[in-house]
Structures are given as C-alpha cells and as structure tokens.
Amino acid sequence: MLLGTSAAVVTGAGIKAMSWLVGPVFLALIIVIAVSPVRTWLRRKGMPAWLATTALVLAVFGVMLVMVLVLVVSVAQLAGELPNYAARADDLIAGATAWLADLGIDGDELHQITQSLDLGKLAGVAGSVLASVGGLVSNIVFVLSLLLFLSIEASAAPARLAEIAQDRPAVAVALADFARGTRRYLVVTTVFGLLVAVLDTVALMLLGIPLALVWGLLAFITNYVPNIGFVLGLVPPALLALLDGGWQPMVLVIVIYCVLNFVCQSLIQPRYVGGAVGLSTTVAFLALLFWAWMLGALGAILAIPLTLLAKALLIDIDPRARWAGALLGARGGG
Structure with a gap:
C-alpha cells in the first residue's frame, strides 16, 4: 500500500x-x-x-x-x-x-x-494571451x-495488441475498450460541440451581441471540459451582453444557453455517448480538477480521455480492481 x-x-x-x-x-x-x-x-x-x-x-x-x-x-x-x-x-x-x-x-x-x-x-x-498564442x-x-x-x-497496433493478448488478454481488452470508448466520446462530443456552437452563434447574432463568432468558438472549445465547460462558455457572452445592452439581453443569453445546453448535452448527447465514458459526474469533476492542475488548460480539455486511459491501465487490466471500477461508476469494471 x-x-x-x-x-x-x-x-x-x-x-x-x-x-x-x-x-x-x-x-x-x-x-x-x-x-x-x-x-x-x-x-x-x-x-x-x-x-x-x-x-x-x-x-x-x-x-x-x-x-x-x-x-x-x-x-x-x-x-x-x-x-x-x-x-x-x-x-x-x-x-x-x-x-x-x-x-x-x-x-x-x-x-x-x-x-x-x-x-x-x-x-x-x-x-x-494574444502574445502567448504564438507559442x-x-x-x-x-x-x-x-x-x-x-x-x-x-x-502495427492491431498486431501488437494480438501479441499482448496471448500473454495478458486482460490488458489487450482494456486497451481496446479504452480506444473505442475514447473514440466514441471524442466524435460525439465534437459533433454536439459544433451543433451547440452554431446554435449559440446564431442566437447571439440574432440578439445583436458583439463578437458572436468568438463566443461560438469558445462554446465549442469549452464543450470538451466536463461539468463546468458550459459555464465557462456562458459567462463571457453574458457579461458582454450586460455591458452592451443591459440586464434584458444578459438574461436572454443565459436562458438561451441553458435551454440549448440542456436539450443537446443533457437529453440527446448522453444517448449517443452511452456507456463509452463510464464515469460518474463526481469522478469526472475531480478528474477535471486533477488534470487541469497537472497539465493546465490542455489537461482540462483532455480530462475524460486521460482518465479513461488511467482507468484502463490501473483498474480494467486487473480483475481484483473491479471494486474500484464500480466506485468510479464504470460498467462492470472492464
């Protein structure tokens, strides 16, 4: 221990x-x-x-x-x-x-x-930030x-996985499951991120909020951040709406963002992601904090895939660790 x-x-x-x-x-x-x-x-x-x-x-x-x-x-x-x-x-x-x-x-x-x-x-x-973007x-x-x-x-990955499977079948299965789960998560998150970004941009343009394209891009990027990504993408355009037009535009921006986020990311997206992630909301949030601390903004964006990789290497390969998979909210532990 x-x-x-x-x-x-x-x-x-x-x-x-x-x-x-x-x-x-x-x-x-x-x-x-x-x-x-x-x-x-x-x-x-x-x-x-x-x-x-x-x-x-x-x-x-x-x-x-x-x-x-x-x-x-x-x-x-x-x-x-x-x-x-x-x-x-x-x-x-x-x-x-x-x-x-x-x-x-x-x-x-x-x-x-x-x-x-x-x-x-x-x-x-x-x-x-603009000056540092050059990096x-x-x-x-x-x-x-x-x-x-x-x-x-x-x-050569399939051949190597087949070779690993001969000696350590649990490792090969865990890595293959990680690849499939990560791929499905990224594809679905990207598609719905684009959808939400386009809808947010159109709504902001109709409301006359400045820099609508900027906030649409922000909504797309923050869609990869679990749990709090929606809030990170909402606050800047809401504040600019307040400065530009007062309380009413700000409230409209908040309401529209909340409705779009709830429909797309809370009702529809989970049906397509399904059990690909297998992490509870609490674990996803803790993973966000951990990887953001470890790797910065990139860690926040990649928090879910990185956690799935850690889970595959530390939990899914060992049948004795299935209890840990259950605590994380995973499906059956592997």
Whole structure:
C-alpha cells in the first residue's frame, strides 16, 4: 500500500514537472486514436499506407492551424472591444456598489472589490494571451511531428495488441475498450460541440451581441471540459451582453444557453455517448480538477480521455480492481 502510494506520488510529480512534454504527447495520442478509423478506411479504398498516413496528418494539422488562427483573431478582437465598454462597466459597478451598500455591506470591502474590477486590466490580460498564442505554433509543430510518428506506429497496433493478448488478454481488452470508448466520446462530443456552437452563434447574432463568432468558438472549445465547460462558455457572452445592452439581453443569453445546453448535452448527447465514458459526474469533476492542475488548460480539455486511459491501465487490466471500477461508476469494471 505504502509502496503503491509512493509510486503514484512520484509518477504524478514527474508528469507535473514534464507537463510541457506530456500534454502534447497525450494530445497527439488521443488524436491518433480518434482518427485511426479514417486511415483504415483509406487503406481499404486502396490508398498506400504512407499516403493515407500523410494525408491524415496534414488534414489534422490543417484543422489545428485554422483553430489557432481563429483563436488569434478572436483574442485580438476581444482585446480591442473591451476598452469600449469601460464607461458602461464603471456605471454598472457604481450602481451595484450603491445597491449593496444600501443592504448594509461594508463600504471598504466594496471599494476593494470595485478596484479589482477593471476592464483595462482584462484587456491587458487578453493582450498577453494574444502574445502567448504564438507559442502554440511551436507546440503545433511538435504535435504534428508526434502525429506523424504515432500514425506510422498505429498501423502495427492491431498486431501488437494480438501479441499482448496471448500473454495478458486482460490488458489487450482494456486497451481496446479504452480506444473505442475514447473514440466514441471524442466524435460525439465534437459533433454536439459544433451543433451547440452554431446554435449559440446564431442566437447571439440574432440578439445583436458583439463578437458572436468568438463566443461560438469558445462554446465549442469549452464543450470538451466536463461539468463546468458550459459555464465557462456562458459567462463571457453574458457579461458582454450586460455591458452592451443591459440586464434584458444578459438574461436572454443565459436562458438561451441553458435551454440549448440542456436539450443537446443533457437529453440527446448522453444517448449517443452511452456507456463509452463510464464515469460518474463526481469522478469526472475531480478528474477535471486533477488534470487541469497537472497539465493546465490542455489537461482540462483532455480530462475524460486521460482518465479513461488511467482507468484502463490501473483498474480494467486487473480483475481484483473491479471494486474500484464500480466506485468510479464504470460498467462492470472492464
């Protein structure tokens, strides 16, 4: 028990220290798992293995590059728009401060809070984010290289799994289940993320909320963050609606987002994901906190696939650990 705990602590510390490397490696691995059926389909259509791998890697790289370019433009637009609402924000803060003071809340505390609410600071933060986005380009090149090598290695994965199955069948089954579950989760999450992002963007455009495309992109990205992704995608457009048009547009944005999220992600999406994840809501939330702490924003986005991988390697391969699978909310433990 003590030895296992020590090993877990050392492993966690190593992952934390090497997060700059571990994060992109996990991202490349999960992307390869997600798109591997496309490569198999291209091979069945007669495309040479090298050409299928190259085409797939270039397609993924193109999508990632477009996402980064859109992100750069979006952050630049946001940094340019925020100062325009400084006066309106000051008026709202002053009104809220007076209202809270009437309720008997200490004035000194309110003054400290209002001093921290500065759109100029937020614009500066947005500018620094824009400056740091350039670092994503080098990360994308690194991920592209990993994708290329992992995609080449992926062609031998079935044979290696078959070899593993001869000696450790439980390990082979656990890894195969992890790949299928992760692939299904990512595909369904991506499809519904696109659907919600498009609907959110259209709704914001109809309401006249500025930067509707930016908030649609944010809704798509935060859709991968379990539990709190919806809130992360809702707060910025709701606040901008408040600054731009007052309380009524903000309430409309909140209501529309809540309805779309409930229908798409609470009623429809679980039917397609089914038991692919097999994690309880509490475990998913704890996984989000853990991986975000370990790997930053990338860890938050990849929290579910990373947890499924850890579950496959630590629980599903060992029949004696089925009790742990039951605690996590997994199906039968493997």
